[in-house]
Amino acid sequence: EAAVTQSPRNKVAVTGGKVTLSCNQTNNHNNMYWYRQDTGHGLRLIHYSYGAGSTEKGDIPDGYKASRPSQENFSLILELATPSQTSVYFCASLGWGGAETLYFGSGTRLTVL
Amino acid sequence: GDKVKQSPSALSLQEGTNSALRCNFSIAATTVQWFLQNPRGSLINLFYLVPGTKENGRLKSAFDSKESYSTLHIRDAQLEDSGTYFCAAEAGSAKLIFGEGTKLTVSS
Numbered sequence: 001e002a003a004v005t006q007s008p009r010n011k012v013a014v015t016g017g018k019v020t021l022s023c024n025q026t027n028n029h030n031n032m033y034w035y036r037q038d039t040g041h042g043l044r045l046i047h048y049s050y051g052a053g054s055t056e057k058g059d060i061p062d063g064y065k066a067s068r069p070s071q072e073n074f075s076l077i078l079e080l081a082t083p084s085q086t087s088v089y090f091c092a093s094l095g096w097g098g099a100e101t102l103y104f105g106s107g108t109r110l111t112v113l
Numbered sequence: 114g115d116k117v118k119q120s121p122s123a124l125s126l127q128e129g130t131n132s133a134l135r136c137n138f139s140i141a142a143t144t145v146q147w148f149l150q151n152p153r154g155s156l157i158n159l160f161y162l163v164p165g166t167k168e169n170g171r172l173k174s175a176f177d178s179k180e181s182y183s184t185l186h187i188r189d190a191q192l193e194d195s196g197t198y199f200c201a202a203e204a205g206s207a208k209l210i211f212g213e214g215t216k217l218t219v220s221s
Contacts, residue, residue, distance in 0.1 A: 030206045042199060042213035050207065057209070090156065094207060102146055102201070102209060104156040
């Protein structure tokens with residue numbers, strides 16, 4: 001069973017602070033994604049990656065950076081956190097599980113005060 | 114936004130009844146995935162579809178790329194089917210766009 005691990009599960013940050021959300025997968029999947037989920041918006045794509053060293057902008061990249069230093073790890077970085085970035089963040093990897101399937105982590109609940 | 118539109122936004126069912134959820138696409142979707150987000154917040158993959166149909170137990174899904182829509186049929190709804198159902202479409206480049214979800218409540 002493919003596994004995607006996110007950390008931390010919960011995070012409280014202050015406005016203007018730096019926040020790093022981490023994601024790890026040991027499935028050897030090439031593609032990884034960061035989404036945020038807000039009521040009324042479903043899941044919106046922030047950044048994604050095709051493999052180590054690659055980062056691509058999704059639909060709502062402003063205020064976020066991403067880093068893919070290895071096949072296994074994909075981080076989402078908020079350099080200057082704002083209250084509008086309070087949300088639940090999901091990481092996912094795309095791999096072949098009988099069919100091409102998106103596997104999600106358990107989510108990180110971020111609150112920016 | 115409007116690239117993937119799901120309907121209805123919310124649905125209430127009695128146990129044992131049937132229903133259908135729908136996604137309409139304004140992008141040239143090549144594949145579709147359906148997910149269930151359970152009440153604990155976990156996202157579970159239900160189906161991956163190229164144009165055609167798939168069935169798994171009480172769930173059946175279809176994807177028509179020419180008419181740009183996908184459906185998810187739930188037969189004999191059970192309490193554990195409650196949650197929010199999402200469809201996601203890919204239009205090349207491995208970028209998956211999600212709809213806003215259908216919140217399903219099954220009651221006894």
